[in-house]
Amino acid sequence: MKKELIVVLDFGGQYNQLIARRVRDLNVYAEVIPYTVPFSELKAMNPKGIIFTGGPNSVYLESSPHYAAEVLEAGIPILGICYGAQLMAYMKGGKIAHAPVGEYGRTEIAIRKPQSRLWKEIPQESVCWMSHTDFISEVPAGFEVTASTVGCPCAAMENDELRLYAVQFHPEVSHTTFGTALLKNFLFEICRCVGDWKMDDFVEETVVSLRERIGGHPVVLGLSGGVDSSVAAALLSRAIGKQLTCVFVDHGLMRKGEGDFVERTFTSLFDMNFVRINAADQFFFRLKGLIDPEDKRKAIGEEFYRVFWDNVRENHENGFFAQGTIYPDFIESGSGHAQTIKTHHNEVKKPKDIRFLGVIEPLCLLFKDEVRRVGLQLGLPEDLVWRQPFPGPGLGVRVIGEVTAERVAILQEADAVLRDEMKKSGYERETAQFFAILPGVRTVGVMGDHRTYAEQIAIRAVTTDDFMTADWAKVPYDLLGRISNRIINEVDQVNRVVYDITSKPPGTVEWE
Ligand code: XMP
Secondary structure (H helix, E strand, C coil): CCCCEEEEEECCCCCHHHHHHHHHHCCCEEEEEECCCCHHHHHHCCCCEEEECCCCCCCCCCCCCCCCHHHHHCCCCEEEECHHHHHHHHHCCCEEEEEEEEEEEEEEEEECCCCCCCCCCCCCEEEEEEEEEEEEEECCCCCEEEEECCCCCCCEEEECCCCEEEECCCCCCCCCCCHHHHHHHHHHHHCCCCCCCCHHHHHHHHHHHHHHHHCCCCEEEECCCCHHHHHHHHHHHHHHHHHEEEEEEECCCCCCCHHHHHHHHHHHHCCCEEEEEECHHHHHHHHCCCCCHHHHHHHHHHHHHHHHHHHHHHHCCCCEEECCCCHHHHCCCCCCCHHHCCCCCCCCCCCCCCCCCEEECCCCCCCHHHHHHHHHHCCCCHHHHCCCCCCCCHHHHCECCCCCHHHHHHHHHHHHHHHHHHHHHCCHHHCCEEEEEECCCCEEEEECCEEEEEEEEEEEEEECCCCCCEEECCCCHHHHHHHHHHHHHHCCCEEEEEECCCCECCCCCCCC
């Protein structure tokens, strides 16, 4: 069944993915489309409405992204945000000026046209989030100002007859207190959406379409134990049961007990063929003597590629190949390089000699939080659905220096203590990611009456929204104290624990 669609026309602003997510949270399906897509194609998608996003530029620059003028004449409701608002004004003959001082952050805003459909039931005076220097200095003919701030005489404008609306601020950002209400008005009062994007429907409809596409053929999926591939596996299992084979390569660099947990989950809760390849010895052999982080990453990547594809070549060729690609993998937020968007769609890194009937990516339209909701609905355990990001090379990049089975075992034990304490204290969800590192620097200590010369463990915990930047988490001292005591008491060969207080930048989240 065809869903209602809102097109988020991407002019390169940093919040573009967020706009689509907010719209979807209101049960209307939204897609981010680069501004390079011709209007004829966009129209053929039959959107209920279009949102012009922000962008980093001034509309008068020749290099700035513009769009075909017909878009404003097509009778499709449009909401312009920030740069998108200025672009709409410019295209309709209004004027844009450069303010001597920009408006950034929380800003008080007053409504000038309370009867506007876009501003329905929004308080007369409120707070919005601004981020601009250019502003609409002259409203185009036929438009009226619907809201203003002290620094911005036209904080919002509209031509209700043409169904064109524009706001200088960012309704998608949570600091705009009425942002959701405004988007809701746009979707339901103006675009006349009914809100037919629901996760339960998504599961049922995807199961039906997967069955149709796959028929009686086999499907193979590479399962890493991460959220995306796990949810893809659960969804495919619901659709085709034993026609699905999940291949899980255990490289011996997972956290303590994780390989067994993944195996237990998929063999006991789901109907499928589950293949676990215990390849730790091969990986450790390959890693022997390697110290440089890039050499280690490369070795692990190549070994993984070899082990996985050898298995597929032998046992699973000629069916479909499935992977857990999700929507943000396709679109680059804040791109400003819209032409690179979606290029890796359907691009599978696989040896040339392996043939498949096709590639299946059942989650390719979903954002991460939607993927999690689907996972929970399919009965995946919370621990798996809320799993923190884990680097592909696993503990290989958290054991600094040479990676050996013995050193990985030390780190696994320390990391298990850390996880246990973070969970017990309820502090787990306060951080975006936390883990232990084995720096490989021995230090002197004293235990009982003995001098020790042993390993140290570093603890890293960060808060972040997007992992592009991060702050070190202010984990309470008493909790850090308990973690330190337990690691030193319970993990052989460790006599010191340190806490990493570096933000990103300048540090990265991982140590290698
Ligand atoms: P950095 O260290 O770059 O990490 O600040 C940012 C986020 O990415 C994760 N990370 C990886 N994930 N393969 C992955 O799938 C990798 O090679 C990799 N390296 C880092 C890291 O855990 C953090 O969440």
